[in-house]
Amino acid sequence: MYGIPIVLAVGDTTYLDYKKILEKRDDYGPTGNGGNGLILHTSLALDPDFGQPLGLLWEKLWHRQHKPSPPPGETSTSKKKRLKKERLIAKNRAFKEKESYRWVEAFQKVNKLFKGLEMPDGGLLTRVIHVFDREGDIAEVFALQRKNKNTGVVVRAAHNRCLSEENSYLWEYVTSQEVQFIKEVELPETKKRKERTATLEIRYCPVSINPPSRLKKSGNFNVYALFATEINVPDGCEPVTWMLLTSELVTTQAEASQILRWYTYRWRIEEYHKILKSGCKAENYRLAGESMSTMLGFLTVIAAQLLRMTYLHRNSPHSSAELVLTKIQMDVLLASTPPKQKKQIQLTVDWAIRAIARLGGYLEHRKNSPIGIQVLWRGWLELESLCQGWL
Structure with a gap:
């Protein structure tokens, strides 16, 4: 991906929940709603024009500590005091010790990957735009972005921050602006x-955000705000409402559309996590501690590759198969093809995906049926096994 003018670094966090499996008690922690497992934060590289996944940039895996059981015979008054004390301790923890620091850490780690490609004037060959959801709406992210050349950020706002403009607040100020244009956006299916x-x-409009007290010396954060709200909402549907903050220039319809498009590409990382859990079955393995970390290191690489292949198949099915396969992999797939079909083969991405799917159990006579991610996962494992034997 080096040499690309702009790369989107999309970040998100997912929870690997192993529930009450005994093997998962050690080196695992609570994940909320009674769950027990691990937390994985990912930074995924995307092409800015079509949202094509390019690969993994950085990941962090950790677990929370189990809270000690309440003392026997604890009264409701004692419980309130204990919880109040725990909240105070959590509030006063150093920022680097908080889970929210992962967004800043991801920002720093990803920028470091591209730091070696500095130009003589100090700029970078590739401009990195970090795209975060509401959890990434942290003042430290904007402070860090301002210090780093050739980096930008697009964050969905979670806080109604105080602005310097007329002593107003973010939501009230931006929603009072005139509608600039209307745009249609395709929303993917979710659980909701x-x-x-x-x-x-x-x-959209420029805003000057007052920094929190802990960052008073940083000065105001001068960014652009883009507010998108759905109209003509279908019955029974919850309207879409996005307040986006960005370091990028937003003064025209084209620039605003670009920021909106970049934010919608954030859904790619949710698909990646879905592939990791539903396709690669990351939550099904009965491993503990470091063994599970090693397994996830293996699974995440495959999940990222499957995501990349899936989007290449959607967007560029007639491109060369070399985009998704090595020479050995192509040789193995060609060797597994019946002789009568070899004369008709065109070494395209479409051929590669279908050949891998056949190894995973995809039925050739159901060509009009979409190729599922689990079929690709099984086919990819079989292909890797065959390649080992081929060597």
């Missing part, structure tokens, strides 16, 4: 909604 096309009213 079906796939649909949303019609959004777009407002």
Whole structure:
């Protein structure tokens, strides 16, 4: 990906929940709602034009500590005092010790990857734009971005921050601006909604955000705010409302559309985590401690490759198979192809994906059926096994 003018570094966190499996008690921790497992934060590289996944940039795996059991015979008054003390301790922890620090850490680690490609004037060959959801709305992210050349950020706002403009607040100020244009956005299916096309009213303007007290010396953060709200919402659907903050220039419809498009590409990382858990079955392995970390290191690379292959198949099915396969992998797939079919083969991405899917159990007579991620996962494992034997 070096040499690409702009790379989107999309970040997100997922929870690997192993519930009450006994093997998962040591070196694992609570994940909320009674879950027990690990927390994985990922930074995924995307092409800015089409959202094509390019590969993993950085990942961090950790677990929370189990809280001690409450003392026997604890009264409700004692419980309130204990919880209040725990909240105070958590609030006063150093920022680097908090889970939210992962967003700053991801920012730093990803920038370090590209630091070796400095130009004589101090700029970078590749400009990195970090795209975060609401959890990444942290003042330290904006402070760090301002100190790093050739980096930018697009964050969905989670806080109604105080602005220097007329002593107002973010939501009130931006929503009072005039609608600049209307744009349709395709919303993918999630657990809470079906796939649909949303019609959004777009407002944007520059804002100057007052820093929190802990960063008073940093001065105000001068960024652009883009507010997208859905109109003509279908019955029974929750309207889309996005408040985006970005370090990038937003003064025209084209620039605003680009920021909006970059934010929608954030869904790619949710697909990656879905592949990791549903396709690669990362939550099914009965390993503990360091063994699970090693296994995840293996699975995450495969999940990222499967995501990349899936999008290449969607966007560029007639491109060369060399984009997704090594020479050995192509030789193995060609060797496994019936002789009568070899004359008709065109070494494209579409051929590669279908050949891998066949190894995973995909039925050739169901060509109109979409190739599922689990079929690709099984086919990829079989291909790797065959390649080992080929060597």
